[in-house]
Amino acid sequence: MKHKLILLLGLFFLFSAFKADKPVITVFMIGDSTMADKNLTGGNPERGWGQMLPGYFSEDIRVDNHAMNGRSSKSFIDEGRWDKVLSLVKKGDYVFIQFGHNDEKPKADRHTDPGTTFDANLRKFVNETRAKGGIPVLFNSIVRRNFGVAADAQTVKAAVNQDDFRKDAKHEPSAAVKPEEGKKLIDTHGAYLDSPRNVAKELNVPFVDMNKITHDLVEGLGPDKSKELFMWVAPNTVPAMPKGREDNTHLNVYGGRVIAGLTVGAIAEVVPGLAKYVRHYDFVVAQDGSGDFFTVQEAIDAVPDFRKSVRTTILVRKGVYKEKIVIPESKINVSLIGQEGAVLSYDDYANKPNCFGENKGTSGSSSCYIYAPDFYAENITFENTSGPVGQAVACFVSADRVYFKNCRFLGFQDTLYTYGKGCRQYYEDCYVEGTVDFIFGWSTAVFNRCHINSKGNGYVTAPSTDKGQKYGYLFYDCRLTADAGVNNVYLSRPWRPYAQAVFIRCNLGEHILPAGWDNWGNKDNEKTAFYAEYQSQGEGADPEARASFSHQLKDLKGYGMETVLAGEDGWNPVKNGNELLTIKR
Template sequence: MQFKKQIILFLCLCSFAVKSQNTYKRWPDVIRKNDAAWFASAEAKKIADNVLLYQRDIGGWPKNIQMQEELTEKQKEDLIALKKTAVETTTDNGATCQEMLFMSRMYAQVKDERYAASFLKGLNYLLEAQYDNGGWPQFYPLKKGYYTHITYNDDSMVNILNVIKNVAEETDYYSIKPSKEIVEKCKKAFDKGVDCILKTQYKQNGILTAWCAQHDEITLQPANARAFELASLSGYESAKIVLLLMAIDKPSPEIVTAVKSAVAWFEKTKITNLEEKRVLNDAGKIIDKKMIPTQNAAPLWARFMDLESNEPFFCDRDGIKKKSIAEIGSERRNGYSWYTDAPKEALKKFPDWAVKNGTKVGAAEKKNVNFITVAQDGSGDFTKIQDAVYATPAFPYEKVTIYVKNGIYNEKVRIPEWNNNVILKGESKENTIITFDDNFSKIGLGRNSTFYTYTVLIEGDDCSVSNLTIKNASGDRGQAIALSVVANRVKVSNCNLLGNQDTLYLSGKEAKQYFKDCYIEGTTDFIFGGATVLFENCIIHSIKSSYITAASTPEGTAFGFVFKNCKITSNPEASQVYLGRPWRIYAKTVYIECELGKQIKPEGWENWSKPEAEKNSFYAEYNCKGEGSQTNKRVNWSHQLTKKEAVQYSIENILKDKITNWYFL
């Protein structure tokens, strides 16, 4: 009962409408007054007495209190009664850290030891509140619910670490100088806090990105807070985290990587086609917010971005994700900051920081080399994809993303061997199109002209391509490659590969490659080469009657072309289609649990006038379905796998690399 009464007293204090003098509108404005001498005034001393009253014995302060407002005698008595309770002590919304700054500024002018003791008590509170893993909760002592999460929200943990950093480094920022013992505690606390930051940086498909507003205090994973604050990547909170890391002298390689990765994410997620418009009433209060489409707008970032797609989202108090603020109610739309420009400060400081800390960003180079944007309208770093490739570092230690915005790019693109670790990613599969029209006759370089006809050529290992269309637009004019992959550990996902004869060439010494969720179309031998390749969940479409595959698998290779869970389709006029024929006599091609259309010939396979291929090649199927899956008329030199044999065709077995033990997951 007594505790309940204390809570009621506290709430009354937070909401009272006193007969007080509102000399200043906001408490933080008082703390940061430019006139240092003011802190020696009688007015400042009177406010300082209030601040001392609000501080609990545990050392912390409650939040959202206008401490400059005059207190009645009754209110002072109530605050004295609350001191021992530790009710609502927090670091949220700047609480405790800002009061400590006020006390420091007071002590710098007036050597009242109460101010120094208050500061040190606040510092001890911060040290006591830290988790063993280095993070801080929103409230301490711990308050049930999401308040126990490690809290970056509203810069809470960054504010704490900035206090502790100044104490640990014994700077002159604070006028109170703690003992050497406390300084050492602060050094350890700061290092633990930074370690927590590094461990909570979110990995998206294996790539470091940014941070959530709050992370689970046990698992360190992104966590929900209020109903409209779902786990997400934060465009706001991440900015101050990066600035804190950039302020560390002689950063470790892990800190450098964290900063570079976050900056790359900022570049990737910035919004330059929207502008916020605020509608105000006569009293100057916001009554509506609207996002207006605007060309070349100043960069903005969403406060909440999807953990996997980076797509901005917005929530009302029902916790349901929406795609725009227009879809949520006015109370949340107008009462919350959904967009921010906070990362621009980090982006501005990054180039000089990068040079100072020995990264690959040159002194005169202001672009982030880990994320390059291509856009035909000039809004990116380049208007041509090949120019972006030229700007990519040779043999980079980290992945380099070339993000291609929607448009039709009429060019040949080559990613050479020294540009490994490249991610070529389109804005959308349907509207990001790379096209060219070279063919065998047009190239005219002799019998090997086919290999020069590519629209896109990938020679760099460990590259990936996604979300775009690659097309050879020469039509049915002989050999004409759309995509040529002559590299190891290459992944192509969610792409359209369009052509006629020889659409897709796959090669490279002992190369392993992976195609997932792709649409691949062509005519004769439109998937050919000697690489080991797994096609998963793809649509393989024949334009006319001919051959789908022409493998040239090297002798002794365990796997060649493997199609799993693919759909084999065709144009109506393509009624006589072979699953494959051997370009070289040790060809291997297997279809597992695929849907084969009626266009597949009953024989299934053809020997390309190479009788020896019937003995040396390996063509097989397992558990396929559809009108073309009838096996009773297959050529007698092809195979139907047993269940035990089919088990060997796992992604791990097919794609494991001999040197790195690498495979796509």
């Protein structure tokens, strides 16, 4: 026994080591304020495009942004910032290099010249990255939003060299140096745009022409519309800058997201090795400021009502989002995709008073409410953290054609409420935990290859299937486990008389009682409820000892997942994933 334990521990540590050693590709970013991460204090809406880049890559890529406000290629080296980055670079990593804005400045600690010192610094970055086995990528500067006429070029350049019109909200440009705006953008970078291109060609380095990308975007939007990309902030609207700002160099949240999206598309073209990791979402939610919104509810609210025939995709980056979330019926076709560690959490419970002193009740306790049809969730954890205090719902689902993939539902009593009558729900490779009746409700729900864990003695399910409804709960190839010490669990009890639950090829742990099924203290329920199993396995599988009113199916005729979920419109998430049906609404 001792030797087996040692062997098992050895295998555990071996597999853990393999997981820990899984290669992670890092994209290091070096550059100036247009690329840099920004402080979020006071609701600061300024963002560097590099700050928004993580929302455009899969989790196989880690973005490590070392860009810094006010730095040129010279000062980045002189201050030891490049040495720090270089010490972190390993074989297969990428280094994104974008300087120019501050190399133009006349200050001695920043200034370089295109064709000589600027080019030399870019070569240094490239060659030293390659020496470490990294892959350098060169970018030129994003455009400044400076509309005018050609004669204004020197005036504009002089103004922007006053530290891009300002260093903070206390330093606004004087009206005397602002040119009159026209319809064409004035170039202020000159030969500094050519140096990254020339060095890239000379050293055979991937090059992204960000100036052209942003020039086409900004000029195409025109003088007024393009302000929406930049830090044009009205006075007394943002605590971080009470006097407001008129900044034509630095991007806001929207501008950062748009330009990062355009840039990642160009990156995918010139760096094929990164193309497979690129992702595009309509909205990104992130607590670190790298998304469109800080909260999930803000993203849901931004979804157009009844957006038909197309999905609105929302990425939820890693973090615990403590908020009660409501996805109303008008927000159809939403896909909520979570990065690892994306948790939607709240702590209401049935006996918790609302603002009027009334108990919230079971329905009112939920952390998340889903009313919109064709909702899809992947890699999201839905949790209720109120603990063992009675009914406390983690997720309340009252919508048709809802699909959960690789999601987690955490709670105690009444964790997952399949509320919608006549609604179909599909759960694939999900994890659900709880104590009593922790999967309950009216809906037709299919659980495919799910892990169902009992945290305490009680009942796994409590269906309330309506009379005449063809199907209730169906569990296919699921694994039922329990916490240590839990040894008195029923598969189901009927919340309503016509409850239905069928377990097909499921592996049942020893915590499942031999009787398997309970009648909720009402003998009449045995006449109307339909409880059945097919080829149950594991220590909890005991067909001979099962409650007399339950059934052992001889075959699966009529119980194919596609059949159960088809309804009248042929919905088939098993075959088609989260593809939308072409139906009239």
